[in-house]
Amino acid sequence: MAVLGRSLEGVGGIFEDRPRPTPDVIVFVLMAALMALGSVMVYSSTFVRLEEETGDPTSAMRRQMIFAGVALITYVAASMIDYRLYRRIPTLIYSIMIIALVGVLFAPPQKGATRWIPVGGFQFQPSEFAKVALIVALASLLAMGAGRRLSWKPLGTALLMAAVPSFLIFLQPDLGTMLVVGFITVGMLFAAGSSFRQMLVLGASGVVGVVAVFQLDILKSYQAARLAGFFDQTADLQGVNWNLYQSQIAIGSGQLVGRGLLQGTQTRLSFIPSQTTDFIFTAVGEQFGFIGGSAVILAYAILIWRVLIVAAGAPNAFGSMIAVGMAALLSFHVFVNIGMTVGLVPVTGLPLPFMSAGGSAMIAMAGGLGIVNSVWRSRSPVSDRPEARDL
Numbered sequence: 001m002a003v004l005g006r007s008l009e010g011v012g013g014i015f016e017d018r019p020r021p022t023p024d025v026i027v028f029v030l031m032a033a034l035m036a037l038g039s040v041m042v043y044s045s046t047f048v049r050l051e052e053e054t055g056d057p058t059s060a061m062r063r064q065m066i067f068a069g070v071a072l073i074t075y076v077a078a079s080m081i082d083y084r085l086y087r088r089i090p091t092l093i094y095s096i097m098i099i100a101l102v103g104v105l106f107a108p109p110q111k112g113a114t115r116w117i118p119v120g121g122f123q124f125q126p127s128e129f130a131k132v133a134l135i136v137a138l139a140s141l142l143a144m145g146a147g148r149r150l151s152w153k154p155l156g157t158a159l160l161m162a163a164v165p166s167f168l169i170f171l172q173p174d175l176g177t178m179l180v181v182g183f184i185t186v187g188m189l190f191a192a193g194s195s196f197r198q199m200l201v202l203g204a205s206g207v208v209g210v211v212a213v214f215q216l217d218i219l220k221s222y223q224a225a226r227l228a229g230f231f232d233q234t235a236d237l238q239g240v241n242w243n244l245y246q247s248q249i250a251i252g253s254g255q256l257v258g259r260g261l262l263q264g265t266q267t268r269l270s271f272i273p274s275q276t277t278d279f280i281f282t283a284v285g286e287q288f289g290f291i292g293g294s295a296v297i298l299a300y301a302i303l304i305w306r307v308l309i310v311a312a313g314a315p316n317a318f319g320s321m322i323a324v325g326m327a328a329l330l331s332f333h334v335f336v337n338i339g340m341t342v343g344l345v346p347v348t349g350l351p352l353p354f355m356s357a358g359g360s361a362m363i364a365m366a367g368g369l370g371i372v373n374s375v376w377r378s379r380s381p382v383s384d385r386p387e388a389r390d391l
Helices: 001-008 023-055 059-080 083-088 090-104 128-147 150-168 175-191 198-214 220-229 242-254 278-311 317-341 360-379
Strands: 117-119 122-123
Touching: 001 128, 023 059, 023 278, 023 360, 059 220, 083 128, 083 317, 083 360, 090 128, 090 150, 122 278, 128 150, 128 175, 128 317, 128 360, 150 175, 175 198, 175 220, 220 360, 242 317, 278 360, 317 360
Parallel strands: none
Antiparallel strands: 117 122
16 A cells, blocks of 8 residues: 555646656557548548638648647646546546436537536537546545456446446437447456356346337437348438448458558538548548558557556556447447447447547547556556555
8 A cells, every 4th residue: 555655646647757668659559540541531521611611621630630739738638647637536527427328418409418518619528538537436445346347236336437427428319339338348347357157147138128129119310210221231322321332342452452542532511411420431531542441440459459458467457347348339439430330330420430530539539548558557567566556
């Protein structure tokens, strides 16, 4: 406990005041590269339209670059803060998350949903930060039983902790983010030592929940239409399957090496709705082809692999659980976002990490990776001592 006391002593204890291993440069470089590529893809998807509408073809790209800059600063700041501080205040973190999710329900609706809070000339999306906050709160709970098989009591508590924000997010409505919360929770419970019986019960409960959603007609009409379109992707190509149809045309036309930067017809002429956000990967596929798309997927695979390495080598269970949660978050976003562009999963409004236009998701994920980097930097030399590993 002496190590923790020294590192968190006073206000200055929030920041590390002793030599630490170097940060994970690979994660930083990959994250920055994805942000840079995302900014270029946003430009390629908007420059023709913005030139005609405003005469400023670079405005969307500049906005994205500002978000990227703030995200990188957030990553560095989170890396400098000793992650063990958060274990002292999980209730505060969770409470702020719930207050923000309740507050957004009273914000002015946009596009039929209440997901954003206007702040100046920008939009703040609490649900994106809620994902990282929930990871930290769950990590604090699950770390208490480290080294032992997870009992039903902490498992039930974890499910209740996840159910409250899930319900509030569902009310927005934001089904995609609600599914992310569920995946993160299950992934962390599995890593915390859930038994086969417990995972079986969770799986059965999930199936019952899905059936109940359909039987009770809870889904919005557009959500039900998207699911129906997924199961029949050749139907209503001018309506519900328009996004998927145009997305597949764009990616397919890229073939092996792509049409070239700024040369993609689908991308330049804005045939794909929401291309800068949900369908940003189509811009990569059309302009850089199979090789470019594969390189992006490989970058994400390496990024997630590095996070899992942190989870395996973390100095304590709390740090390991945070890394597992972030790996689950990134994995789900990448798989669902890219999968929906090629018809592998239903169309869902989940951004591609560090590439999709917008600031909330990018800044929140960068902050989460910054916390993971803090875990990485604390692994040695002090954290290798037995007394430090029990913190």
